[in-house]
Amino acid sequence: MDKLKFIEKLNELDVSGKSTIELYNEISALAMQCGLEGTKQIQGKNAYYLSMEFLIGRSFYNNLLEIGVLEETQDILSSKGVDINIFEEIEDAALGNGGLGRLAACFLDSAAGLDLPLHGYGIRYKYGLFKQKFENGFQVELPDDWQGMGDPWSIRRDNEKRLIKFADMEVYAVPYDMPVFGKRINRLRLFQAEGSAEAEKISEVLYPADDTEEGKLLRLRQEYFFSAAAVGELLDGFVKQRGKNFDKFPEYNVIQLNDTHPVIAIAEFIRLLTVKYRLTFAKALNLAKNTFAYTNHTILPEALECWQEEHIKKILPDIAEIMLKISVYAMREFKTLGCSKEQASEMAIYKSGTFYMANLAVFIAKTVNGVAALHTEILKDSLFATAHKFYPNKLQNKTNGITHRRWLELCNKELSKLLDETIGDSWRTDISELDNLKGFTDSTVDEFIQVKQIKKEQLLEYIARKEGVEIPADCLVFAQVKRLHEYKRQLMTAFAVLELYYGIKSGRLSSLHPCVFIFGAKSAPSYKRAKAIIKFINEIAKKVNSDEQTCDKLRIVFVQNYNVSYAEKIVAGTDVSLQVSTAGLEASGTGNMKFMMNGAVTCGTMDGANIEIVERAGKENNYIFGATVTELSRLKSEGYNPMNYCSEEEHRKALESLIDGSFSDGGSGEFKALYDSLTIGASWHEPDNYFVLYDLDSYVKTLIKVCQDYSDRKTFAKKQLTNVANSAYFSSDRTIKEYAKSIWEI
Ligand code: 26V
Numbered sequence: 232m233d234k235l236k237f238i239e240k241l242n243e244l245d246v247s248g249k250s251t252i253e254l255y256n257e258i259s260a261l262a263m264q265c266g267l268e269g270t271k272q273i274q275g276k277n278a279y280y281l282s283m284e285f286l287i288g289r290s291f292y293n294n295l296l297e298i299g300v301l302e303e304t305q306d307i308l309s310s311k312g313v314d315i316n317i318f319e320e321i322e323d324a325a326l327g328n329g330g331l332g333r334l335a336a337c338f339l340d341s342a343a344g345l346d347l348p349l350h351g352y353g354i355r356y357k358y359g360l361f362k363q364k365f366e367n368g369f370q371v372e373l374p375d376d377w378q379g380m381g382d383p384w385s386i387r388r389d390n391e392k393r394l395i396k397f398a399d400m401e402v403y404a405v406p407y408d409m410p411v412f413g414k415r416i417n418r419l420r421l422f423q424a425e426g427s428a429e430a431e432k433i434s435e436v437l438y439p440a441d442d443t444e445e446g447k448l449l450r451l452r453q454e455y456f457f458s459a460a461a462v463g464e465l466l467d468g469f470v471k472q473r474g475k476n477f478d479k480f481p482e483y484n485v486i487q488l489n490d491t492h493p494v495i496a497i498a499e500f501i502r503l504l505t506v507k508y509r510l511t512f513a514k515a516l517n518l519a520k521n522t523f524a525y526t527n528h529t530i531l532p533e534a535l536e537c538w539q540e541e542h543i544k545k546i547l548p549d550i551a552e553i554m555l556k557i558s559v560y561a562m563r564e565f566k567t568l569g570c571s572k573e574q575a576s577e578m579a580i581y582k583s584g585t586f587y588m589a590n591l592a593v594f595i596a597k598t599v600n601g602v603a604a605l606h607t608e609i610l611k612d613s614l615f616a617t618a619h620k621f622y623p624n625k626l627q628n629k630t631n632g633i634t635h636r637r638w639l640e641l642c643n644k645e646l647s648k649l650l651d652e653t654i655g656d657s658w659r660t661d662i663s664e665l666d667n668l669k670g671f672t673d674s675t676v677d678e679f680i681q682v683k684q685i686k687k688e689q690l691l692e693y694i695a696r697k698e699g700v701e702i703p704a705d706c707l708v709f710a711q712v713k714r715l716h717e718y719k720r721q722l723m724t725a726f727a728v729l730e731l732y733y734g735i736k737s738g739r740l741s742s743l744h745p746c747v748f749i750f751g752a753k754s755a756p757s758y759k760r761a762k763a764i765i766k767f768i769n770e771i772a773k774k775v776n777s778d779e780q781t782c783d784k785l786r787i788v789f790v791q792n793y794n795v796s797y798a799e800k801i802v803a804g805t806d807v808s809l810q811v812s813t814a815g816l817e818a819s820g821t822g823n824m825k826f827m828m829n830g831a832v833t834c835g836t837m838d839g840a841n842i843e844i845v846e847r848a849g850k851e852n853n854y855i856f857g858a859t860v861t862e863l864s865r866l867k868s869e870g871y872n873p874m875n876y877c878s879e880e881e882h883r884k885a886l887e888s889l890i891d892g893s894f895s896d897g898g899s900g901e902f903k904a905l906y907d908s909l910t911i912g913a914s915w916h917e918p919d920n921y922f923v924l925y926d927l928d929s930y931v932k933t934l935i936k937v938c939q940d941y942s943d944r945k946t947f948a949k950k951q952l953t954n955v956a957n958s959a960y961f962s963s964d965r966t967i968k969e970y971a972k973s974i975w976e977i
Contacts (some may be wrong), residue, residue: 236788237265259383266298277348278975282489284332288795289323297412322377325359329714340634341967343413352461355421363792368769397546402430412761436802444681456495481521488525491536498553512527525596536588544699587659600627603840631819632963641798645682668956690804700788707941712751715761718816723923726885743938747786751793764838770894813921815860830951847957854952856933857926873919
């Protein structure tokens with residue numbers, strides 16, 4: 232890396248008359264040129280992360296930070312009359328949905344920072360996750376044309392393209408390489424589909440609608456497309472460098488499968504070894520067993536990939552055949568291990584016309600990991616219980632993490648500076664140094680209060696500009712930002728906030744500290760209930776914010792187009808992080824960690840990584856409420872009747888507001904559908920299957936307690952700072968070190 236050259240060239244740059252996009256492209260290109268100088272060649276063992284999603288966010292500021300020229304760039308540009316913040320109008324690359332994709336990006340960042348050879352493989356979608364806006368409170372989706380701004384951080388590698396074959400079409404996978412800067416430079420390689428118009432559809436959109444057969448096949452093509460391109464080049468590359476003694480392949484390569492989406496890579500690996508390189512099936516399968524590792528990110532059955540045999544046969548007949556062979560092989564192995572018929576059936580890769588990709592992954596992978604302690608226990612006890620019994624050494628826990636470079640250094644320069652002054656700046660390179668904050672003094676607490684206030688004002692100003700909602704800066708800020716899903720229970724927060732509103736209005740809660748609830752979430756375009764929840768919250772916001780009787784006490788805002796860049800502002804300016812999923816269903820959560828590191832307390836359930844957060848920062852410094860996994864399983868076995876939990880006037884009123892005309896769903900009937908889902912259920916589920924009404928009472932009481940506690944700002948700030956001081960564990964540097972040691976052996 233040549234910093235001096237970059238600075239020299241930036242000084243020479245003529246900025247006059249250039250548009251923001253032109254400047255962005257020119258400065259980025261300069262950084263690429265200088266940043267890439269001295270790139271090391273790969274030696275020894277490398278790890279490869281196969282993922283359908285990489286939610287990298289905006290690269291500009293992050294890359295300049297990693298190259299070590301962010302501050303200089305700011306100064307030089309400012310001397311030329313250019314505010315570095317203008318580049319915030321550049322779109323960020325949203326090649327992912329939520330936590331799973333963002334985790335992949337954090338992992339790449341940490342590995343590069345730790346000098347570990349981890350490289351990503353994925354798809355270069357033409358359109359990332361849709362852009363969201365609200366029209367009359369309803370979500371409207373717009374295409375995310377991120378490449379329209381230029382793509383200065385990628386290098387197209389025409390000469391390394393590969394031909395990927397389907398039964399009915401052939402398509403080129405053309406690599407685009409994005410460097411991942413850190414102590415070393417790693418590579419994120421995204422493949423773009425090229426060829427016929429049909430073929431090019433493969434890399435057009437993230438998550439094509441899969442409610443039709445055509446949509447399902449397209450998704451299957453996407454999964455095979457990038458998995459095959461990745462596995463193909465790894466095998467060919469190995470042969471070129473080291474010859475055909477594949478026994479050595481696992482000594483040099485390990486492939487991490489990010490969820491079930493890329494699991495088809497296993498079948499392609501075996502296909503290539505047997506067909507192209509003429510190995511026996513048993514040998515190829517054995518090599519696969521020593522090469523692949525699998526991470527599970529959810530226990531929700533609807534999110535575990537399954538493929539109909541007819542679909543795979545139609546476009547990938549050889550892969551179908553290989554998977555059937557693996558299945559037969561697995562059944563034989565299960566038998567030798569002494570499995571009963573039922574046990575074998577639970578682990579089966581193929582059952583009556585369907586392939587179960589999670590079972591394929593578990594059978595082949597050397598290690599299978601969950602993403603938080605509770606989640607891993609649930610995998611061991613439920614989802615993969617049988618596999619765990621017969622392969623007791625496969626399952627491991629790797630609690631998620633977040634990169635403290637983006638999620639503290641970059642998004643909260645003020646807090647970072649306070650840390651430098653308090654404990655020295657070595658935490659930036661060795662996050663465990665953050666532990667030294669634990670004995671913080673009173674004066675640090677005062678300074679922290681000031682920092683939080685500054686970040687809050689920046690956030691509220693931004694929201695006022697973007698959303699047109701003014702929020703007083705003395706507010707206590709709550710935030711619930713994450714994908715919209717029923718299990719995450721944004722609807723429960725909506726009910727709770729309504730109860731606060733009615734309480735304030737009636738005078739019963741008149742002494743509450745003024746507060747604001749910030750929501751941010753995108754709903755899958757076809758997920759009706761999730762969209763109805765967005766509309767419901769927007770309706771509540773409209774009513775509450777315009778009520779003169781209460782609006783100096785309570786505000787609500789649902790920000791539009793929540794994304795990585797918005798998240799950077801929200802996590803820094805928030806006091807209370809809402810993490811209220813139904814116990815057992817949020818595998819980990821990573822937003823919870825970002826908030827913690829920026830000094831927000833967690834108000835949440837005993838779920839996912841929340842448990843580990845309060846284990847470290849102390850229950851007394853956070854606000855835990857609601858049913859635990861054990862309580863819920865008891866409740867389920869006894870038979871849960873939600874109507875028994877909303878007899879109190881306040882809860883009843885909140886629930887009924889869905890149907891009593893308090894709010895309008897524009898005549899769509901969607902609010903009634905939400906109401907029914909809670910009160911009578913549906914053909915596919917019991918009433919209130921996420922226990923919203925069960926936990927509502929304790930949720931409201933907890934929120935009131937938070938508001939009361941906040942009135943003693945200093946004591947509350949101590950809780951917040953204690954969270955910062957205990958957050959080192961949640962840096963993805965720690966997570967990556969664990970993967971490197973006990974999974975990848977790099
Ligand atoms: C996807 C879908 C798609 C179909 C509708 C239902 C549904 C439900 C859940 C999912 C999630 C798929 C996997 C995923 O994104 N998991 C997230 O992974 C994060 C990183 O490990 C973790 O922090 C989150 O808790 C987990 O939800």
